[in-house]
Amino acid sequence: MKVGIVSYGAYVPRYRIKIEEIAKVWGDDALSIIGGLKVKEKSVPGLDEDAITIAVEAARSAVNRGNVDASRLGAIYCGSESHPYAVKPTSTIVAAAVGAEPNLTAADFEFACKAGTAAIQTCMGLVGAGMIDIGLAIGADVSQGAPGDALEYTAAAGGAAYIIGSSDLAAVIEDTYSFTTDTPDFWRREGMPYPEHGGRFTGEPGYFKHVTSAATGLMDKLGTKPSDYDYAVFHQPNGKFPQNVSRKLGFTPEQIKTGLVVSRLGNTYSGSCMIGLAAILDRAVEGDRIFMTAFGSGAGSDAFSITVTDRIDEIRDMAPKVEELLNNPIYMNYATYAKHKGKIKV
Amino acid sequence: MTVARFWRKIPHRYNLIGTHCTTCNEYYFPPRTMCPTCRRDGKMEPHKFQGKGEVVTYTVIHTAAKGYEMQAPYNLAIIKLDEGPSLTGQVVCGQEEMDIGMRVRSVFRKLGEESEKGMIYYGTKFVPE
Numbered sequence: 131m132k133v134g135i136v137s138y139g140a141y142v143p144r145y146r147i148k149i150e151e152i153a154k155v156w157g158d159d160a161l162s163i164i165g166g167l168k169v170k171e172k173s174v175p176g177l178d179e180d181a182i183t184i185a186v187e188a189a190r191s192a193v194n195r196g197n198v199d200a201s202r203l204g205a206i207y208c209g210s211e212s213h214p215y216a217v218k219p220t221s222t223i224v225a226a227a228v229g230a231e232p233n234l235t236a237a238d239f240e241f242a243c244k245a246g247t248a249a250i251q252t253c254m255g256l257v258g259a260g261m262i263d264i265g266l267a268i269g270a271d272v273s274q275g276a277p278g279d280a281l282e283y284t285a286a287a288g289g290a291a292y293i294i295g296s297s298d299l300a301a302v303i304e305d306t307y308s309f310t311t312d313t314p315d316f317w318r319r320e321g322m323p324y325p326e327h328g329g330r331f332t333g334e335p336g337y338f339k340h341v342t343s344a345a346t347g348l349m350d351k352l353g354t355k356p357s358d359y360d361y362a363v364f365h366q367p368n369g370k371f372p373q374n375v376s377r378k379l380g381f382t383p384e385q386i387k388t389g390l391v392v393s394r395l396g397n398t399y400s401g402s403c404m405i406g407l408a409a410i411l412d413r414a415v416e417g418d419r420i421f422m423t424a425f426g427s428g429a430g431s432d433a434f435s436i437t438v439t440d441r442i443d444e445i446r447d448m449a450p451k452v453e454e455l456l457n458n459p460i461y462m463n464y465a466t467y468a469k470h471k472g473k474i475k476v
Numbered sequence: 477m478t479v480a481r482f483w484r485k486i487p488h489r490y491n492l493i494g495t496h497c498t499t500c501n502e503y504y505f506p507p508r509t510m511c512p513t514c515r516r517d518g519k520m521e522p523h524k525f526q527g528k529g530e531v532v533t534y535t536v537i538h539t540a541a542k543g544y545e546m547q548a549p550y551n552l553a554i555i556k557l558d559e560g561p562s563l564t565g566q567v568v569c570g571q572e573e574m575d576i577g578m579r580v581r582s583v584f585r586k587l588g589e590e591s592e593k594g595m596i597y598y599g600t601k602f603v604p605e
Contacts, residue, residue, distance in 0.1 A: 183598065
């Protein structure tokens, strides 16, 4: 049985803050940070937006794009590291908001930045086993970065939703492969407002080891090589890491260009790789092959090999494209940003 | 607002579920159990509104009620849905973007919260179409 993407949707809040604006507050050299991170600005949630509203907007976009009867959804899994409730599922609110209640299973996932791709894998398993007709996998975050911390330059807001099924596929997921270890490169303890991280430790033993291992593992399993793919997308905590890892794996800058949205968006954590994939699907045509590898600190990577079908032409224009979501931003200063992020209390 | 009171209205708040009288073809939001025109002859059915409409009039709230201080100033409008009924809702955009007659569409947003440890209320707001 072929399993794949029936439809997809993305959502990005309209608000942005430029790196210069953040650097000005902390006395940092903006040009050096922009050059190092390869990020120019990042998205900021509205005062009334959180991981749930972002998940719902992305999910509704996916349902509308594919003209999917939401009552067919047998599972909704929402991945995030900023679920508004510690106890009370995001996924049940999404289920109600897209009209999928009540005959489905639902749960929230958390695995740093790769909870959304873990949700895709779970839906693939349920669809492949014949337990559900279609499932909805979401990655959505309003990620946190402590004031003055390096993360503040990139921690952004956004999400993407994928409807996984076995018929009417816009893209076939040929296979997936994961690489997971206990690597404490980044964490947030219960009740703490901001995450802690191991600085440069998040790089080599975290991101690069896991992304490289999952990517090569999948290509070895399938007998494919980088040149077999038209597009590639990797988790984008900044612009530098995905460029470096793709080069190391043998992918070209041209292959990653379309999905590399981080410079105008920032790191949307659980939404990062999935928004990048959405940006590729917005442009891809029948027969295009896409290689995707997500990374979540803690740590693990999920790699996917995807082939686009002719149905992409039918659904592509039925919901906002990532490029449209990135256009028409509203820029804000640091004080307004601090208000939006709840860093100012009244 | 009690948890039960919010919970009862989730379909209306999340998805603009109102009612439609199939006898006189009138649409209602919030939902009515009886058509005020057709009375006993009315046949009511649930109706999900498309969420598109236009601003009839609006005001800008500068002195917000408790719990909404951080959002001020914000736009509060009477919106006439394309199917007919009007409702009051927040239009999320800059004050300078507001205009009587402007087209809007519904979005899913946080409406408020009971308290820092209480439940979060989600529902429908509007943005320029």
